[in-house]
Amino acid sequence: MRINSSPTRRVRAGVLAAAATALLMTSACSGTSDDEDTNGTTESAAPSDAPTTLAIAVSRQPQGFDTTNLANGTDALVWSAIYDRLIVPGDDGLPVPAAAESWEYSEDGLTLTLHLRDGMTFSNGDPVVAADYKATLDLLTTTAGPLSGEVSAVSSVEAPDDSTIVINFSQPDASFLDSLSKAIGAIANDDTIANEDAPTNPVGSGAYTLDADATVAGSQYVLNKREDYWNADAYPFETVTVKVIADSTALENALKSGEINVGDIISGTIDESTGITATEIPGAGLQNLKILDREGTIVPALADVRVRQAINYAINREAIVEGVSQGRGEAVAQIAFPDTNVYVEELNDTYPYDLEKAKELMAEAGYADGFAVTMPSIIYSQTLDPVVGQALSDIGITVTWDSIPAQNTGQAIISAQYPMAIWPDGYAGPARLFGNQYTEDAFQNPFHTTDDELTALLDELSTTVDPEAQIPLAKEVNTWVVENAWDAPIVNSSRLIGVHEGYTYSGTTTNSFPSVTLYGVAE
Known part of the structure; x- marks a missing residue:
C-alpha cells in the first residue's frame, strides 16, 4: 500500500x-x-x-x-x-x-x-x-x-x-x-x-x-x-x-x-x-476510573458486568465537569478522545447518571449491600478522589484510599494490588491507545484480563499497518469496551493556553x- x-x-x-x-x-x-x-x-x-x-x-x-x-x-x-x-x-x-x-x-x-x-x-x-x-x-x-x-x-x-x-x-x-x-x-x-x-x-x-x-x-x-x-x-x-x-x-x-x-x-x-489571549484547547486529557480487577481476583464483584455497569451509572459526569473541572472539558464514557476519528459520540449516552438504575444492577448481581475496595490516591487523582468515592458510596461501595508517593505512581497500577484506580491518559494513535490499556500484558491491565472477542479485535488492530484501516477496527474495540464496562471514563478535560x-x-x-x-x- x-x-x-x-x-x-x-x-x-x-x-x-x-x-x-x-x-x-x-x-x-x-x-x-x-x-x-x-x-x-x-x-x-x-x-x-x-x-x-x-x-x-x-x-x-x-x-x-x-x-x-x-x-x-x-x-x-x-x-x-x-x-x-x-x-x-x-x-x-x-x-x-x-x-x-x-x-x-x-x-x-x-x-x-x-x-x-x-x-x-x-x-x-x-x-x-x-x-x-x-x-x-x-x-x-x-x-x-x-x-x-x-x-x-x-x-x-x-x-x-x-x-x-x-x-x-x-x-x-x-x-x-x-x-x-x-x-x-x-x-x-x-x-x-x-x-x-x-x-x-x-x-x-x-x-x-x-x-x-x-x-x-x-x-x-x-x-x-x-x-x-x-x-x-x-x-x-x-x-x-x-x-x-x-x-x-x-x-x-x-x-x-x-x-x-x-x-x-x-x-x-x-x-x-x-x-494575553486565553484559548481553550479541547480533548486535552482523559481522567478514567480504571476497573482493573475485571475477573474478580481481589474483589469478586467486579467480575460481574452488572456491577461494572452500575459503577458507570453512579458517576455524575456532567456535574464533575462543571464542579471539579470548572466547566472545562467533556463528560465521556469512552477512552477515545473527542475530535478524533475513532470517537463514537453516541457511546457517551450509554451510561447517563442514574442512581436508581445503578442500585438495581447491584441488587441483580447480588450486591445490594455493596462491598469494600481499596484504591490508590495518586498525584493525578486527588481532585477526583472525593467525588468518585462519594459516587461509589452511593451504591454501597466503600472505598479506603491508600496515599501513594509521586515516585510510586506507576507502581500502584502495575502492582495488581488495587482493583480500581483513577488514572490520566493523553492522546495516542488508536493501536497504541487501546493496546496500552486492554491487551493481556498491557501496563494498564495488571491482572492480565482477556476476553476472546476483544482479543481478536485487538490482534487485528495491532497488525493493521494502514492508519486509515485502523479506524473502523478501533471503533469496534471502543464500542466493546464501553458496552462491557471494562472502565468508567469520567471527563476529557480542556487545557487553557495564554498567548501574548x-x-x-x-x-x-x-x-x-x-x-x-x-x-x-x-x-
Whole structure:
C-alpha cells in the first residue's frame, strides 16, 4: 500500500488536560498561517512587524539529546527542533510526509520502505542520506533505553541507496508509523551519533541548532534558526528559548509577566488587558476510573458486568465537569478522545447518571449491600478522589484510599494490588491507545484480563499497518469496551493556553506532540 505524499493536510491536534498537565510535563503541528502547511512544507508569510523570537517553558529538564534517549514528552520542544523526523502527524492524527516524502508497506505488513526528500543537510554541512537513518535505527534496536519497546518488532534495516530506507519487521506493528512521527523518527548523523558529547551537542538536520554558549543545562535551552534548512521559510522565529520552570504557579506568572510568550493558565483566569489571549484547547486529557480487577481476583464483584455497569451509572459526569473541572472539558464514557476519528459520540449516552438504575444492577448481581475496595490516591487523582468515592458510596461501595508517593505512581497500577484506580491518559494513535490499556500484558491491565472477542479485535488492530484501516477496527474495540464496562471514563478535560499579542498557538486534539511548530506569529 502506498501512502500519499501530496501536500500535507491541516492538523487538528490536542494536548493533555489541566488535570493531567503534570503527567504530560513529567513524561508529554504547527503554528501556521492560513496559507502555511502544518508540517511547514510550504512557505509562510509573516507580517513585517512580527516577533522573531519565542520564549516558552517546560516543567522539567530534558534528559539529553542523543537519539537513544529522546523522550516523547516536553523534551521534544527542544529536540524536535534539532532533528528532522521522517513523518509528522497530519489531519486526524494520520501521518504525513516530513523528511520522508513517501512510504509504502509490503502486502504482509512486514516491510516498510521510505523515500527521503532531496536537499536535506545536517547542521555540520553533511548531506542527509539513508545510511544515517539506518545507523540511527540500528543503534536504537541494539541499545537498551526508553525507546526500546517502540522498535521491538524491527528485525533489520537496509539503505540500498542514498534516498531509500527499508525496515523489516518480525511481525506487523500498527503503531510504528505513529512512532516514526515521534522520537524514533529522528534522524542522527552517522558520523557523530556515537560521539561522547552527543547528549549535549547534537548534530541534526532540523530547523534549529542548540546554542551551547547560551544554553544553561537545567535552566534554559536556546535554539538558533538554520537559514540553510530545507524548509526554513516555515519557521518564523530566529531564536527559540525553552525555559525550565518546575512550579506551575511560577510558570503562569512567567506568562503574565512576559518572560514567556505562550504558556498554560493553570489558575483558569487571565486578565486580557495585559495583552494575553486565553484559548481553550479541547480533548486535552482523559481522567478514567480504571476497573482493573475485571475477573474478580481481589474483589469478586467486579467480575460481574452488572456491577461494572452500575459503577458507570453512579458517576455524575456532567456535574464533575462543571464542579471539579470548572466547566472545562467533556463528560465521556469512552477512552477515545473527542475530535478524533475513532470517537463514537453516541457511546457517551450509554451510561447517563442514574442512581436508581445503578442500585438495581447491584441488587441483580447480588450486591445490594455493596462491598469494600481499596484504591490508590495518586498525584493525578486527588481532585477526583472525593467525588468518585462519594459516587461509589452511593451504591454501597466503600472505598479506603491508600496515599501513594509521586515516585510510586506507576507502581500502584502495575502492582495488581488495587482493583480500581483513577488514572490520566493523553492522546495516542488508536493501536497504541487501546493496546496500552486492554491487551493481556498491557501496563494498564495488571491482572492480565482477556476476553476472546476483544482479543481478536485487538490482534487485528495491532497488525493493521494502514492508519486509515485502523479506524473502523478501533471503533469496534471502543464500542466493546464501553458496552462491557471494562472502565468508567469520567471527563476529557480542556487545557487553557495564554498567548501574548503577536503570537499564535495551534495545538488541538489529534496532534499533541510538543514541537516548536505549534507556535507561530499572528497575521
